[in-house]
Amino acid sequence: MQEVTVVIPNLNGEIYIRPCLDSLRKQTAGSFPILVIDNGSVDGSVKIIREEYPEVTLVALDKNYGFCRAVNEGIKRTKTPYVILLNNDTVCEPDFVLELTKAISKDEGCFSCSSKMVRMDNPSLMDNAGDYYCALGWAFARGKGKVAGNYSEKCEVFSACAGAAIYRMSVLEKIGLFDEVHFAYLEDVDVAYRAKIQGYRNYYIPDAVVRHVGSATSGSVYNDFKVRHSSRNSIYLIYKNMPFLQILLNFPLLAAGFFIKMVFFIRKGYGKVYITGLWKGIKLCDKSKKVSFCRKNMVHYCRIQCELWKNTVRRFSGALPGACRGEKI
8 A cells, every 4th residue: 555645736836847756756665646736837837747747646726725725635635644745846865755654654643754855056054954933933944054964863843844744644634734824834833733732743854855945936035925924824823723821921922023023024124014914914813713722732732832932942042953043934
């Protein structure tokens, strides 16, 4: 029985899709289902997939519904115990699929595994070694811009970066798929948070290596779309996953975190966009989306809170192993 399905969301990825799919053809894991979910591309990427990759199942949506809707369309079509989500601007090393599948299958308490994402233009530097989330309300990429050789040990992370990660289907069926309200950005932190509330864990797997271009779809590190959606989703993420008492406990740090970010984006010329996003996030908070508090998960909430404080220290202490400066805005 095949164990894993690879799902690739695509939006105008004509210059990236060939190297990505070619790298999947070279996997030591053998054959496995590959689904490309296209978000209404208007370039030649759909034609390339149809004509050159007959082994790939292509689902062509009529417009851009966002990252979350695209990957959910793929997950709903997945019949295997695990699903790998993979950005179209990646190139996988031959053991990528094998190492991720092997890692997650060994531990029933594992929800997701993040790969070792290195920079496409300079593979000696890290792009992402899993994500952390802290009590300031910030998510940040572990290891970003650091020497890749220093990230060779498996470890627990707050969440896997959905750009190249494996997920356990049975847990997704239990906690729900990616929240399409997010559209894009911080959706991977949200789904990992929901899994952690249920007691599951997320890990970084250094032997699963993938090269990543980064910002291929959005076009740049900072832009109106990314800043607006990230700030909006950062509010929604907190409201949705933290019980009210936990929000009150973290409020001083959260307020400081949002103030620091606001000043940062004002200096970058995106102050109005950032504030608008925060306001949209406040309006987005809907009780129907909030994760219901359950006393049986109290120990998991306590563990998460300790992790939030620990990651706050990590964010500002370069002396700690794995500290980094790569916020996921």
